[in-house]
Amino acid sequence: MADKSNVEFSEREALFFHSTGRPGKIEIIASKPMATQRDLSLAYSPGVAVPVRAIAEDPATAYDYTAKGNLVAVISNGTAILGLGNLGALASKPVMEGKAVLFKRFADVDSIDIELKTEDVDKFIDAVELMEPTFGGINLEDIKAPECFIIEQTLKERMNIPVFHDDQHGTAIIAAAGVINAAMLTGRDLKDMKVVVNGAGAASISCTELIKAIGVQNDNVIMCDSKGVIYQGRSEGMNQWKSAHAVKTDARTLAEAIKGADVFLGLSVAGAVSQDMVKEMAGKPIIFAMANPDPEITPPDVLEVRPDAIVATGRSDYPNQVNNVLGFPFIFRGALDVRATGINEAMKVAAAQAIAELAREQVPEEVAKAYGRSHSFGPDYIIPAPFDPRLMEVVPAAVAQAAMETGVAQKPIADMAAYRQSLKGRLNPTTSVLTTAYEVAKANPKRVVFAEAEEEVVLRAAIQFRDLGYGIPVLVGRHEVYDKLQALGVRDPQSFELHNSVNSPLVPDMADRLYERLQRRGHLRRDCERMVNRDRNIFGALLVSMGHADAMITGVTRPFAQTLREVKRVMDPAVDRTPFGIHIMVSKDKTVFLADTTVNERPSAHELADIAEGTVAVARRMGHDPRVAFLSYSNFGNPPGGHLENVRDALKVLDSRDVDFEYEGEMTADAALNPTVMKNYPFSRLSGPANVLVMPGLQSANISAKLLRELGGTTMIGPMLVGMEKSVQIATMASNASELLTLAVLASAGVAI
Numbered sequence: 212m213a214d215k216s217n218v219e220f221s222e223r224e225a226l227f228f229h230s231t232g233r234p235g236k237i238e239i240i241a242s243k244p245m246a247t248q249r250d251l252s253l254a255y256s257p258g259v260a261v262p263v264r265a266i267a268e269d270p271a272t273a274y275d276y277t278a279k280g281n282l283v284a285v286i287s288n289g290t291a292i293l294g295l296g297n298l299g300a301l302a303s304k305p306v307m308e309g310k311a312v313l314f315k316r317f318a319d320v321d322s323i324d325i326e327l328k329t330e331d332v333d334k335f336i337d338a339v340e341l342m343e344p345t346f347g348g349i350n351l352e353d354i355k356a357p358e359c360f361i362i363e364q365t366l367k368e369r370m371n372i373p374v375f376h377d378d379q380h381g382t383a384i385i386a387a388a389g390v391i392n393a394a395m396l397t398g399r400d401l402k403d404m405k406v407v408v409n410g411a412g413a414a415s416i417s418c419t420e421l422i423k424a425i426g427v428q429n430d431n432v433i434m435c436d437s438k439g440v441i442y443q444g445r446s447e448g449m450n451q452w453k454s455a456h457a458v459k460t461d462a463r464t465l466a467e468a469i470k471g472a473d474v475f476l477g478l479s480v481a482g483a484v485s486q487d488m489v490k491e492m493a494g495k496p497i498i499f500a501m502a503n504p505d506p507e508i509t510p511p512d513v514l515e516v517r518p519d520a521i522v523a524t525g526r527s528d529y530p531n532q533v534n535n536v537l538g539f540p541f542i543f544r545g546a547l548d549v550r551a552t553g554i555n556e557a558m559k560v561a562a563a564q565a566i567a568e569l570a571r572e573q574v575p576e577e578v579a580k581a582y583g584r585s586h587s588f589g590p591d592y593i594i595p596a597p598f599d600p601r602l603m604e605v606v607p608a609a610v611a612q613a614a615m616e617t618g619v620a621q622k623p624i625a626d627m628a629a630y631r632q633s634l635k636g637r638l639n640p641t642t643s644v645l646t647t648a649y650e651v652a653k654a655n656p657k658r659v660v661f662a663e664a665e666e667e668v669v670l671r672a673a674i675q676f677r678d679l680g681y682g683i684p685v686l687v688g689r690h691e692v693y694d695k696l697q698a699l700g701v702r703d704p705q706s707f708e709l710h711n712s713v714n715s716p717l718v719p720d721m722a723d724r725l726y727e728r729l730q731r732r733g734h735l736r737r738d739c740e741r742m743v744n745r746d747r748n749i750f751g752a753l754l755v756s757m758g759h760a761d762a763m764i765t766g767v768t769r770p771f772a773q774t775l776r777e778v779k780r781v782m783d784p785a786v787d788r789t790p791f792g793i794h795i796m797v798s799k800d801k802t803v804f805l806a807d808t809t810v811n812e813r814p815s816a817h818e819l820a821d822i823a824e825g826t827v828a829v830a831r832r833m834g835h836d837p838r839v840a841f842l843s844y845s846n847f848g849n850p851p852g853g854h855l856e857n858v859r860d861a862l863k864v865l866d867s868r869d870v871d872f873e874y875e876g877e878m879t880a881d882a883a884l885n886p887t888v889m890k891n892y893p894f895s896r897l898s899g900p901a902n903v904l905v906m907p908g909l910q911s912a913n914i915s916a917k918l919l920r921e922l923g924g925t926t927m928i929g930p931m932l933v934g935m936e937k938s939v940q941i942a943t944m945a946s947n948a949s950e951l952l953t954l955a956v957l958a959s960a961g962v963a964i
C-alpha cells in the first residue's frame with residue numbers, strides 16, 4: 212500500500228493497528244463520576260426518574276439532560292465502501308468507527324457507528340427514522356447511488372434533526388473549496404471553466420451540484436459514468452439524478468470528453484484516467500483524482516506528463532487531500548450548536564468558502580509539524596490540512612451563521628465572537644485560559660522584540676503575532692531574515708521591522724548605556740561595544756530598556772540561566788521585586804500556577820512571599836481567583852523537618868503585609884488540591900482547592916513542572932519570567948512557535964511582568 216507516496220505502511224501494520232489493545236477504534240467513557248452508591252442512585256434508579264419525567268413533559272429538555280445534543284450516528288449499509296464497492300454492512304464497520312472517532316478528535320462531537328444489514332431502501336429509512344430520539348444528527352456514509360439520494364431525501368423530510376450524507380455533501384464542500392483555490396491560482400474564472408466529472412454516484416452528483424451553485428456553468432460540465440459520457444438522449448444506465456446533468460455533446464468516452472478540459476473531478480474508481488488523457492487537457496490543468504483508497508491517477512503519474520498541473524487526491528499521503536474529514540466534524544459542530552433542523556445549501560456554501568479562505572492564510576506550525584512539511588498557499592497546498600486547529604474556529608462558526616441567516620437554527624447564537632472563542636477552547640483548554648490575555652493584547656498592540664529572529668520557529672511565532680493582531684514584532688537578526696520570511700510565505704517581508712546589531716545606528720548609544728552600567732563591574736567600553744554587536748539578547752534587551760520596544764522574547768538558542776545572565780547585564784529587577792518563573796499547568800478542568808520554577812534555588816521567606824504575591828497578580832490578570840498553597844512534604848508541622856522554616860516564615864511575612872488573597876501552608880500537594888484530603892484540615896484558610904502552588908525550592912518546582920508535562924494530561928504554558936523592570940520572556944530551547952507566540956502575547960498583554 213501507499214508505495215508511491217510519502218507515508219508507507221504494510222497491510223500487516225494496518226491490521227495490527229486495528230487489533231492491538233482493545234480491538235477497533237472506539238470506546239465509551241462516562242461523563243459523570245460513577246464511584247459511590249450515591250453516584251449510582253443519581254445516575255440510575257431512582258435518580259434518573261427525575262429527568263425522565265422532565266423530558267416526558269418537555270421533549271426539548273432532552274438536550275439538557277442527555278447526550279443527545281452532542282451525539283451523531285454514523286450510519287451505513289456498506290453498499291459503497293470507499294471505492295471498494297458493495298462489501299456489506301459488517302465490512303463497513305472499520306470505516307464507520309473511524310469516522311466516529313474523527314468526529315471526536317476534530318470537533319468534540321460524540322459519535323457512534325451503526326451498520327444496518329439491509330439493501331432495502333424502505334427498511335433502511337424506517338430503521339434510521341426510529342432512532343431520532345437518540346441522536347442530535349445523522350451522518351449517512353458509504354451508501355451507493357441512487358439509493359442514497361432517496362434515503363437522504365426521505366429522511367430529511369421525516370426527521371427534525373440534521374441528516375447529511377457525507378459522501379455527497381462533505382466531499383462536495385471540500386472539493387468545491389479546492390476548485391475555488393485552484394481556479395484562483397491558475398487565473399481562471401469559474402464561469403468559463405470546462406469541467407469533466409468522472410463518476411455519477413453519490414459523491415459526483417453532489418460535487419457537480421455544488422460547483423454549479425458557486426458559478427460553474429451547466430453547459431461547461433460533462434459527466435461520465437461506467438458507461439461513458441452522460442449525454443442528452445442517452446437511455447442506458449440512467450436515472451433522474453444523472454439526467455439532470457446530461458448535456459448536448461458529441462463526446463461519448465471520457466477520453467473524448469477530457470480533451471481541452473480545464474478541470475477533471477474523479478469520484479469513480481482507481482486507475483480510470485490515463486497519462487494520455489491528461490496530456491490532452493488545457494494548460495495548467497486542475498486534476499482532482501478523489502477515488503479512495505487509490506485515485507483515478509496518481510499525482511506522480513500526472514506530473515510526469517503535465518508538470519504544470521494542480522493535483523489533488525483523497526489520500527493523506529499526497530499533497531492536497533480532498534477528504535471529507537475537513538468538513539463533517541466542523542459542519543456538524545456548527546449545526547448542533549445552533550440546534551439546526553437540517554444542513555441546507557447556504558450552510559454548505561459557507562463551509563466551502565471558509566475552508567477555501569483558510570488555505571490562503573499563513574499556516575500554523577502545528578500543521579507543518581503534523582505533516583512533516585511546510586505549507587503555503589500554492590499548487591501543493593490549495594486545501595487546509597485536517598490537523599489545522601483553525602478549522603475548528605472558522606468552519607462551525609460559518610455554518611452556524613448561515614443556519615441562523617436561513618432560519619433553520621432553533622437556538623441562535625447571540626454572541627458570535629464568544630462562540631468562536633468557545634470553539635477554540637473546546638479542544639484546547641489552554642486557549643480559554645489565555646482568552647483574556649489575547650483580548651488585551653489585541654486591544655492595545657505592543658512592540659515586542661523577537662531577539663532570535665534568525666530561527667525559523669521564532670519567525671513563525673513573529674508572523675502569527677503580527678498577522679493575528681497581537682502586536683508589532685521587532686526582529687533582531689541579519690538581512691537574510693527577509694529571505695526566510697519570504698520562504699515562510701510572507702508576501703511583504705520588508706514590512707517587518709528588522710534590526711541588525713552589526714550595523715544598527717542605535718549601537719553607539721547602546722554601548723554608552725551599557726558601559727555606564729557595567730564600567731564598575733570590570734568591563735571596558737570596547738567590551739560593551741562587542742557585547743552590543745554580538746549578543747542578540749543584550750541588543751534586544753537594550754531595545755526594550757531604551758524604550759524602542761515594550762517587551763522581549765528569547766530563549767530558544769541558549770540555556771535559560773545563560774540568557775537570564777545576559778539580560779541582567781542590561782536590566783534590573785523591578786523595584787522591590789524578586790524575579791522568578793511561573794509555569795501554568797492547564798488540564799481539562801483545572802488550571803494551576805506553579806512558582807518559582809526557574810530562578811531562585813533556595814528562596815528565603817521574603818522571596819517566597821514575593822513569589823506568592825507575584826504569582827497571585829499574574830493569576831488575577833488571567834482572570835483567576837487565586838488561592839495560594841505553600842507546598843512541602845509536611846502538613847502543618849507533621850512530620851517535623853529541618854527545612855520547613857522558610858516556608859513557615861513566608862506565611863508570617865504575608866501576615867505582616869496584610870495581603871488580600873487566601874494563603875495557607877505548609878501543606879502537601881494533595882492537601883492543597885484534593886478536597887477529600889483537605890477535609891482533614893478543617894481549620895485551613897483556603898475556601899477551595901489551591902490554584903497557586905508556591906514550591907519550597909527550585910529543585911522541587913522545576914522537577915514538578917517538567918514531570919507534569921511529560922507524564923500528565925496537562926498542557927504547560929511558560930515558563931513566564933516575572934519581576935523584571937520590563938517584560939522579558941525566556942522560553943525553553945525546545946519551544947515551538949505556538950509556545951513562543953503565547954509568551955509573546957502574555958508579555959504584550961502585560962500579564963507577564
Ligand SMILES: NC(=O)C1=CN([C@@H]2O[C@H](COP(=O)(O)OP(=O)(O)OC[C@H]3O[C@@H](n4cnc5c(N)ncnc54)[C@H](OP(=O)(O)O)[C@@H]3O)[C@@H](O)[C@H]2O)C=CC1
Pocket residue numbers: 291292293294295353354355356377378379382409410411412413414415435436437438448477478479480481483501502503504524525526533534535
Ligand atoms: N476523497 C473523498 O473525500 C471521497 C472520495 N469518494 C470516492 O468516490 C468514489 C465514489 O464514491 P460514491 O460516490 O460514494 O460511490 P457510488 O457507488 O455512489 O458511485 C460510484 C460511481 O462511479 C462510477 N464508476 C464506476 N466505475 C467507473 C469507471 N470506470 N469510469 C467512470 N465511472 C465509473 C459508477 O458508475 P455507474 O453509475 O455507471 O455505476 C458510479 O456512478 C469512491 O472511490 C470513493 O472512495 C467518495 C467520497 C469522499
Ligand SMILES: CC(=O)C(=O)O
Pocket residue numbers: 292293294353377378502503525534535
Ligand atoms: C472519504 C470517503 O468518505 C470515501 O472515500 O468514501
Ligand SMILES: [Mg+2]
Pocket residue numbers: 293352353377378
Ligand atoms: Mg465515504
